[in-house]
Amino acid sequence: MYEFTYTANASRVIFGRGSLNSIEQEVERLGAGRALVLCTPDRRELAEPVAALLGKRCAGIYAGAIMHVPIESARAATEHAGKVGADCAIAIGGGSTVGLGKAIALESALPIIAIPTTYAGSEMTPIFGLTENGLKRTGRDARVLPRTVIYDPQLSLTLPLPISFVSGLNAMAHAAEGLYARDGNPVMSLMAEEGIRALAKGLRALKQDAANPDARSDCLYGAWLCGTVLGQVGMALHHKLCHTLGGSFNLPHAETHASVLPHALAYNAAAAPEAMRRIARALGASEAEANDPAAAALALHALSQELGIPAGLKSIGMQEDDLDRACQIALANPYWNPRAIEPQPLRALLQRAWSGVAPQPD
Ligand SMILES: NC(=O)C1=CN([C@@H]2O[C@H](COP(=O)(O)OP(=O)(O)OC[C@H]3O[C@@H](n4cnc5c(N)ncnc54)[C@H](OP(=O)(O)O)[C@@H]3O)[C@@H](O)[C@H]2O)C=CC1
Numbered sequence: 001m002y003e004f005t006y007t008a009n010a011s012r013v014i015f016g017r018g019s020l021n022s023i024e025q026e027v028e029r030l031g032a033g034r035a036l037v038l039c040t041p042d043r044r045e046l047a048e049p050v051a052a053l054l055g056k057r058c059a060g061i062y063a064g065a066i067m068h069v070p071i072e073s074a075r076a077a078t079e080h081a082g083k084v085g086a087d088c089a090i091a092i093g094g095g096s097t098v099g100l101g102k103a104i105a106l107e108s109a110l111p112i113i114a115i116p117t118t119y120a121g122s123e124m125t126p127i128f129g130l131t132e133n134g135l136k137r138t139g140r141d142a143r144v145l146p147r148t149v150i151y152d153p154q155l156s157l158t159l160p161l162p163i164s165f166v167s168g169l170n171a172m173a174h175a176a177e178g179l180y181a182r183d184g185n186p187v188m189s190l191m192a193e194e195g196i197r198a199l200a201k202g203l204r205a206l207k208q209d210a211a212n213p214d215a216r217s218d219c220l221y222g223a224w225l226c227g228t229v230l231g232q233v234g235m236a237l238h239h240k241l242c243h244t245l246g247g248s249f250n251l252p253h254a255e256t257h258a259s260v261l262p263h264a265l266a267y268n269a270a271a272a273p274e275a276m277r278r279i280a281r282a283l284g285a286s287e288a289e290a291n292d293p294a295a296a297a298l299a300l301h302a303l304s305q306e307l308g309i310p311a312g313l314k315s316i317g318m319q320e321d322d323l324d325r326a327c328q329i330a331l332a333n334p335y336w337n338p339r340a341i342e343p344q345p346l347r348a349l350l351q352r353a354w355s356g357v358a359p360q361p362d
């Protein structure tokens with residue numbers, strides 16, 4: 001028995017090797033004539049070819065993107081865009097750079113073109129994040145959804161493998177929670193399962209050869225699918241925990257997702273057996289294996305080990321003494337989850353995520 005509502009976001013997506021070459025016509029298609037190219041300070045080598053392709057349509061390069069978008073950086077970028085008369089912004093890089101483009105759009109309603117080079121998926125969502133006085137707030141606003149997304153696998157060939165792996169698990173987290181979302185739908189579930197499958201295939205191939213163009217294409221295709229899911233349906237325990245941990249303890253974003261995800265899935269396994277079956281199946285489990293709700297979390301933990309992702313929040317700087325406070329913060333803001341958020345099981349989840357042991361339901 002199906003019952004659902006499905007509203008598609010309106011992004012235009014161009015996907016393929018060399019698709020970066022379409023950037024000038026995509027700016028023109030938006031009716032724009034002066035595009036400001038955004039990047040982080042260390043990624044100018046990504047922005048310069050874009051500026052060259054734009055020619056007279058380029059309003060310059062702004063290399064001021066910073067992770068978690070401090071409000072000061074957003075204000076400075078918006079002011080600069082106004083000063084140079086930009087009528088469009090092009091964000092080339094990871095979620096931090098796309099986040100800066102979103103902050104400019106939130107303030108100025110400039111159309112954004114995103115050219116992602118990690119698997120974070122921000123380019124496909126109307127979700128923004130801004131950090132002020134050390135506190136990160138997120139929200140949803142149609143103005144921040146990039147109008148056009150160009151996925152060119154060539155541009156992620158230089159993404160280091162350790163970042164590629166954790167960024168891939170960040171993307172898988174969007175799909176996993178999308179499969180048990182309260183407002184999920186069959187279209188998003190199909191995209192979620194295919195996204196996990198494509199990323200598992202691509203990440204495993206990257207482990208063998210970081211320069212494999214087909215593997216980069218598989219990962220970026222998976223990131224598009226998973227980011228689309230993130231943009232369309234609500235998230236739950238896993239994302240709320242990662243925002244708590246990232247925002248309150250300044251932990252690196254994708255690495256935090258990679259550490260927590262197997263344990264969040266184990267916590268929800270019994271409450272979302274169909275989602276777990278689809279996740280396990282997408283990760284390569286047989287139909288018989290996938291029928292065990294615990295299989296998804298264990299398969300994800302095994303994939304992390306196979307990829308050599310450092311185990312546990314302790315490996316990215318979280319102190320064991322902070323776990324009690326993390327638990328209290330996570331309990332303070334109620335949110336929907338397929339299983340009730342219970343203090344003791346949540347604290348046990350955080351302990352296991354911190355230590356990096358195998359996930360287990362409790
Ligand atoms: N609003 C949303 O829907 C979403 C938002 N996000 C947000 O995005 C941010 C995380 O995005 P994420 O992509 O993981 O992190 P970053 O944008 O910080 O990128 C991760 C790392 O990859 C490097 N990098 C990116 N592209 C290349 C490349 N082509 N070659 C070499 N290195 C590269 C970056 O280098 P450098 O630092 O030099 O650029 C950085 O060190 C967080 O703030 C998160 O909250 C994430 C998902 C969804």
Ligand SMILES: O=C(O)/C=C\C(=O)CC(=O)O
Pocket residue numbers: 099127128129130138170230239242243
């Ligand atoms: O946590 C995620 O991967 C998804 C959303 C965000 O990161 C929101 C944001 O900080 O931009």
